[in-house]
Amino acid sequence: MALFKEKQKQVARSIEPGAGEAQWYDWEWQLKHSVRDNITFEKLSGIHFEEEEKAVIEKTIKKFPLCITPYYLSLLDSANYRDDPLFKQAFPSPPELVIDSADMMDPLQEDLDCPAPGLTHRYPDRVLFLVSNACALYCRHCTRKRKVGAENYIPSRSLVAKGIEYIEKTPQIRDVLLSGGDPLLLPDDYLDWLLTRLRRIPHLEIIRIGTRIPVALPFRITDNLVNILKKYHPLWINTHFNHPREMTPEAAEALGKLADGGFPLGNQSVLLAGINDCPHIMRKLVHLLVQHRVRPYYLYQCDLSEGLSHFRTPVSKGIEILEHLIGHTSGFTVPTFVVDNPGGGGKIPLIPNYLLSWSPGKVVLRNYLGGVSVYKEPGSYRPPKCGDNCNQCRLETGGANADEYPREGIAHLLSGSDNTLAARPTKIVPLEKIKN
Secondary structure, eight states: OOOOOHHHHHHHHHHSTTOOHHHHTOHHHHHHTOBOSHHHHHHHHOOOOOHHHHHHHHHHHHHSOOOBOHHHHTTSOGGGGGGOHHHHHHSOOGGGGOOOTTOBSSTTOTTTSOSBTTEEOOSTTEEEEEOOOOOSSOOTTOTTTTTTTSOOOOOOHHHHHHHHHHHHTOTTOOEEEEESSOGGGSOHHHHHHHHHHHHTOTTOOEEEEEOOHHHHOGGGOOHHHHHHHHTTOSEEEEEOOOSGGGOOHHHHHHHHHHHHTTOOEEEEEEEOTTTTOSHHHHHHHHHHHHHTTEEEEEEEEOOOBTTOTTTOOOHHHHHHHHHHHBTTBOGGGOOEEEEEETTTTEEEEEOOOOEEEEETTEEEEEOTTSOEEEEEOOTTOOOOOSTTOGGGOSSOOTTOOGGGSOOOHHHHHHHOSSOOOOOOOSOOOOHHHHHO
């Protein structure tokens, strides 16, 4: 177990005289004493605000609530809090009340593609399943600020069962992502029940969990929790580290337990102005992640949710960061930079332009140093002539079948299955509808 530090002792005893190591490493004690108001925050952190600023902070908290675990609070730099990237992620700030003209309540239209409570079915073979409204830390940059934090709501089993029933009746779904809120804040028996129900579905191949618990409340990763999760392999876990300082000994210990439990671990960072919009910070973060067996998965452009305009960077900043990573460090440490399409179109990966030009038989490429080269394409190549009909394919498909999943968009145009010459969106969603 990580060392019980002096600052942690001070915070624990300010909460509860006589509290010590046993209380501090108890995740339920941490949740019970989560900081939810400015008075308690000032008392525990040693940070104090002027009266005028307090009034604006209180106004912000009324719209977008405050919740910080004592553990995460103990990581804040009280002496330099205005420039502290952890403070900026965790504590309410007046710019959250500024609603930009581009801001939307539900920018990704998760509620529009909702065939059952808490379920978003956007991509053909996978669904997003929101199974909790509760988080250990209310991130100020959360894309679901419309839902998370309003109340610590855990849906009933009967309500969640409706989403499970939809998955059972939809055989093209092979992958479910449990999110919220934070699924790992569900009680052990509830999580066990949920995973049991999902794992019984024959066509469901993969279960994923999105969580910020290793960052905000690493003590929740108990041996008992890991043993429960291990029963439901293959189970993938994606966490959410945004800054190197979040990789503490406690966080590393939690990640170690999960990795030793056999779970493939990924990380999804959000690009945030004044927090991690620096190539050196992001390089340090991805290096720390892979040291602890976590694969950098996504780097997200900050969404267009209400009150996030002060966090958003130009897209070009994400490309700049990739230019500092690709070729300059191990390939598996480089996350995919994505913009989650406003209006619900899905994730759009963006990379620097390495394909400079091409002509019949030649492709002109550049490398990370700016060197230009030519790749000569094979003149003898002939694609399979099956017309995307697996029954007529001359290759051994190993059980693969194109008819299992619908061919849509660009994939349809490239498949050669018919004479389609153009692809058009199936629905146009006006901005007014999204914002309302």
